[in-house]
Amino acid sequence: MKVKISAIEYYLPPRIEDNQVLASENPDWRMDDITKKTGIFKRHIAAPEETASDLAVKAAEKLFAAGTRKYDIDCLIFVTQSPDYVLPTSACMIQNRLGLPKRCMAFDINLGCSGFVYALALASSLVEAKTVGKALILCGETYTKYILKNDRTCRPLFGDGAAATLIVPSERDQIGPFDLGTDGSGANNLIVKNSGARIDRDHPPDGKKPIYMSGSDVFLFTMNMVPKSVNALLKSAQKSLDDVDLFVFHQASKLVVSNITRHLKLPDHKVFCNFAEIGNTVSATIPIALKDAASKGVLKNEQRVMLIGFGVGYSWGSGLIEWSS
Amino acid sequence: MKVKISAIEYYLPPRIEDNQVLASENPDWRMDDITKKTGIFKRHIAAPEETASDLAVKAAEKLFAAGTRKYDIDCLIFVTQSPDYVLPTSACMIQNRLGLPKRCMAFDINLGCSGFVYALALASSLVEAKTVGKALILCGETYTKYILKNDRTCRPLFGDGAAATLIVPSERDQIGPFDLGTDGSGANNLIVKNSGARIDRDHPPDGKKPIYMSGSDVFLFTMNMVPKSVNALLKSAQKSLDDVDLFVFHQASKLVVSNITRHLKLPDHKVFCNFAEIGNTVSATIPIALKDAASKGVLKNEQRVMLIGFGVGYSWGSGLIEWSS
Numbered sequence A, B: 001m002k003v004k005i006s007a008i009e010y011y012l013p014p015r016i017e018d019n020q021v022l023a024s025e026n027p028d029w030r031m032d033d034i035t036k037k038t039g040i041f042k043r044h045i046a047a048p049e050e051t052a053s054d055l056a057v058k059a060a061e062k063l064f065a066a067g068t069r070k071y072d073i074d075c076l077i078f079v080t081q082s083p084d085y086v087l088p089t090s091a092c093m094i095q096n097r098l099g100l101p102k103r104c105m106a107f108d109i110n111l112g113c114s115g116f117v118y119a120l121a122l123a124s125s126l127v128e129a130k131t132v133g134k135a136l137i138l139c140g141e142t143y144t145k146y147i148l149k150n151d152r153t154c155r156p157l158f159g160d161g162a163a164a165t166l167i168v169p170s171e172r173d174q175i176g177p178f179d180l181g182t183d184g185s186g187a188n189n190l191i192v193k194n195s196g197a198r199i200d201r202d203h204p205p206d207g208k209k210p211i212y213m214s215g216s217d218v219f220l221f222t223m224n225m226v227p228k229s230v231n232a233l234l235k236s237a238q239k240s241l242d243d244v245d246l247f248v249f250h251q252a253s254k255l256v257v258s259n260i261t262r263h264l265k266l267p268d269h270k271v272f273c274n275f276a277e278i279g280n281t282v283s284a285t286i287p288i289a290l291k292d293a294a295s296k297g298v299l300k301n302e303q304r305v306m307l308i309g310f311g312v313g314y315s316w317g318s319g320l321i322e323w324s325s
Helices: A019-025 A031-038 A052-065 A090-098 A115-128 A184-189 A215-237 A254-263 A282-295 B019-025 B031-038 B052-065 B090-098 B115-128 B184-189 B215-237 B254-263 B282-295
Strands: A002-011 A016-018 A042-044 A075-079 A105-110 A135-141 A161-170 A175-182 A190-192 A211-213 A246-249 A304-311 A315-322 B002-011 B016-018 B042-044 B075-079 B105-110 B135-141 B161-170 B175-182 B190-192 B211-213 B246-249 B304-311 B315-322
Touching (some): A002 A115, A002 A175, A002 A315, A052 A135, A090 A105, A090 B175, A105 A115, A105 B115, A105 B315, A115 A161, A115 A175, A115 A282, A161 A282, A175 B090, A184 A190, A184 B090, A215 A304, A246 A254, A246 A282, B002 B052, B002 B175, B002 B282, B002 B315, B052 B090, B052 B135, B052 B161, B115 B135, B115 B161, B115 B282, B184 B190, B184 B215, B215 B254, B246 B254, B282 B304
Parallel strands (some): A075 A105, B075 B105, B246 B304
Antiparallel strands (some): A135 A161, A175 A315, A190 A211, B002 B161, B016 B042, B175 B315
């Protein structure tokens, strides 16, 4: 069985926080310098009681409004690090809210910036192995709820959002291969302490559970691992950089994407970026970028695209797809 | 590519809580009546700072001690509803603790009592589609940390534990097919409120985050859905009940398993049970039961086994395997 992405929709919450807001709340920040590095001017912020699953439901409803039939979906993968509960899995609640059939397998996977590529590998394998017929990948994240107002590393980067992607059988093989990897030695460089079962005595639970990111460590990991993963994938797919029409990296920031672009000697027009107005929406960045690239005519039917996710874990994944709108 | 389960090991924490302890702490409980219904006499309890990932690491280390080579594993699926953190995913930390190769995909999936069957469907699909070579499924759970001392519904049932299961290529097709399903309308009948991003105003966050189970609702769901799933799976596999050598149900309790057995008119000797001394270890019950059944000689090479998981979500899954030790 061969597979493809048949549709993508996304949802961003209406409230926008631009860099003027951040500067006014943090007069000690050199906002111009920060913006020059991040390339990000605004971010969308979920409402106080709005969760990642709420955003994901809205993204999925746009997919159904655009013609996707609910009845056919027998797999729902919800990628999130902001689940509604430790139990039950949010995906089960989403199955009910969306009115998906009961013969639908539904589960959350906990992954961040690499999550969409992993979910794509999972969903396409499930369809290829005929375990399921059609799979819906929902990526939803509300990292802003973990970020303190004065966190200069994270607040200028992360925004909230969700994307819905449909994986269906195809006449051609339009998804894969993948290069996937993990290095848990970097786990402590992007973490929310005391947010689960592990008790961190050095960070006593005090009600606040802020995210911590060592920006320099995560940057070094990215610059070390992402080019390796891109080249490993090209080798296993027996392709060259020239065979790829468009590169869609996880929209981490301008600093990250432009340094990878330079390192790999990619022409700028082959690297799609849309972080400026959206920020880093974690696992949702890649499907949102794909949808925007297609909407703007940058991405066309039958083009070969490389998707590269990387970050928290550390976890990374690259995959090749052939686009069909 | 065809697949099989090649090895299972499990780990139970050494501390045991028997029914005398529960009775002495809850003099108002009719412990004899409870025991008659549950069939459970004792449960293993994780140490205060011991998490589900700690248990899972110990189960995996037993697998390696028994001969499984780490180097070959390029997929790690950690099934848990007690993750160490909301981020990063516990599986990345486990990859590092176990010394698994960096070319290993690693992620948590959030599922409870259906989790092993789902992970088996995922892992076998990933190997069948050649996305990965060998997959390690870790099921680890510490539900006892969510249970109040006086919770008469949950405390007599749930114990802590973890299992490690290796999925590898095979000459014969020894895993599948599956029948998988979801009904999120039952989500509120087994839940830990205020344990994630969703704010439940009727259960204000007060530090305590106890599990709530409507035993009668979950029982009704089980009695309605499990026989249907068993029959749906037999139909899609073109098999009859007589073609199945052993049924391994999720070890929910004696009441549940014996009622399903009676409803399906299964002979007792074809239904393996080991809840009496272990209790309900959520996603770990089925692999633990498989290992015990094989160790006791009840389960033999080339026998056909049906695995049936069901519970929190609601989520359920049935699958057929051919055993090879």
